[in-house]
Amino acid sequence: MALLLRTVARQGLYSSRSQFGVLYRHAVPMGTTAKEEMNKFWAKNTRLNRPMSPHLTIYRWSIPMMMSITHRGTGVGLSAGISAFAIAALVLPGDYPQYLDMIHSWSFGPALITATKFALAFPVAYHTYNGIRHLIWDVGKGFKIPEVYRSGYVVIALSVLTSVALAAI
Amino acid sequence: MASLTRIGVVCRIGAKPLLLSNTLLPRGLVAYQKSRDVEPFRLAVPQIQAAQSHTATSGSKAASMHWTSERVLSVLLLGMAPAAYLYPGPVLDYTVAAALTLHGHWGIGQVLTDYVHGKTKIRLAKAGLFTLSMVTFAGLCYFNYNDVGVCKAIAMLWRV
Numbered sequence: 001m002a003l004l005l006r007t008v009a010r011q012g013l014y015s016s017r018s019q020f021g022v023l024y025r026h027a028v029p030m031g032t033t034a035k036e037e038m039n040k041f042w043a044k045n046t047r048l049n050r051p052m053s054p055h056l057t058i059y060r061w062s063i064p065m066m067m068s069i070t071h072r073g074t075g076v077g078l079s080a081g082i083s084a085f086a087i088a089a090l091v092l093p094g095d096y097p098q099y100l101d102m103i104h105s106w107s108f109g110p111a112l113i114t115a116t117k118f119a120l121a122f123p124v125a126y127h128t129y130n131g132i133r134h135l136i137w138d139v140g141k142g143f144k145i146p147e148v149y150r151s152g153y154v155v156i157a158l159s160v161l162t163s164v165a166l167a168a169i
Numbered sequence: 170m171a172s173l174t175r176i177g178v179v180c181r182i183g184a185k186p187l188l189l190s191n192t193l194l195p196r197g198l199v200a201y202q203k204s205r206d207v208e209p210f211r212l213a214v215p216q217i218q219a220a221q222s223h224t225a226t227s228g229s230k231a232a233s234m235h236w237t238s239e240r241v242l243s244v245l246l247l248g249m250a251p252a253a254y255l256y257p258g259p260v261l262d263y264t265v266a267a268a269l270t271l272h273g274h275w276g277i278g279q280v281l282t283d284y285v286h287g288k289t290k291i292r293l294a295k296a297g298l299f300t301l302s303m304v305t306f307a308g309l310c311y312f313n314y315n316d317v318g319v320c321k322a323i324a325m326l327w328r329v
Binding site for chain 1: 228229243250270276286301304305306307308309312316325329
């Protein structure tokens with residue numbers, strides 16, 4: 001009886017295994033990751049010798065689009081600035097107050113100092129406010145097109161006001 | 170249906186020692202057997218597909234974790250700005266240094282993912298980014314330790 005049970009059981013398992021194999025083949029396309037999908041897309045583009053998408057020149061530039069690329073641009077720029085500062089700290093002789101004294105001794109006009117402060121503050125303010133805008137999108141809010149425009153204008157206004165205020169200090 | 174249930178019961182009895190003896194069985198199959206314990210076949214099909222994408226699932230779970238970590242770090246960074254203004258000092262110097270470096274590292278990583286294609290190129294770009302981020306963090310820590318520190322540096326720059 002035990003032998004019979006075992007034989008049936010094994011048979012059950014084997015049949016399930018073969019069925020599993022069949023389903024496995026069917027299940028593969030469903031189990032792809034976003035990365036695999038992207039790789040497939042790029043492989044197809046290369047194979048068919050398709051031109052690179054998106055064609056930036058065929059679009060009429062919109063505010064949200066420009067704000068999006070500005071967010072990335074300011075992010076890359078600030079990151080590069082931080083890395084440059086860190087590398088300078090490692091390789092340059094002398095310490096930070098010395099360099100500040102040097103800048104001070106060149107006695108730039110107040111206009112240039114203020115303009116420089118604005119140029120430093122604006123990317124930080126913009127990336128911060130637009131980052132908050134992104135975080136609001138990330139919780140699933142503000143996706144309607146008029147809302148996207150409105151939040152965009154708020155970000156631009158706040159960034160300008162904040163960086164003007166910071167430059168004036 | 171009754172016969173199917175009986176096969177299920179038989180399988181459960183027979184399968185256990187089998188599963189124990191064969192540790193090399195794929196996880197998907199184990200999950201499949203488990204699902205069969207509950208309900209023989211109907212439940213099994215979606216279960217298999219879920220189990221099949223196991224590697225994909227764990228990959229996307231990691232991606233999801235990464236996404237969440239990026240957001241958590243961004244929110245933390247938002248809090249660090251007023252904190253650094255109110256309480257400048259070594260604690261915030263190193264916290265800001267670490268948070269900014271990691272935020273930049275992840276951000277540039279996204280940019281590389283978007284624009285760099287090809288296995289070798291991606292690997293090279295990611296290796297280069299890792300080196301840059303490490304050097305950046307080292308430089309900022311060096312600055313915090315040997316110089317005025319990042320919080321005070323910004324305050325001093327603004328007083329020029």
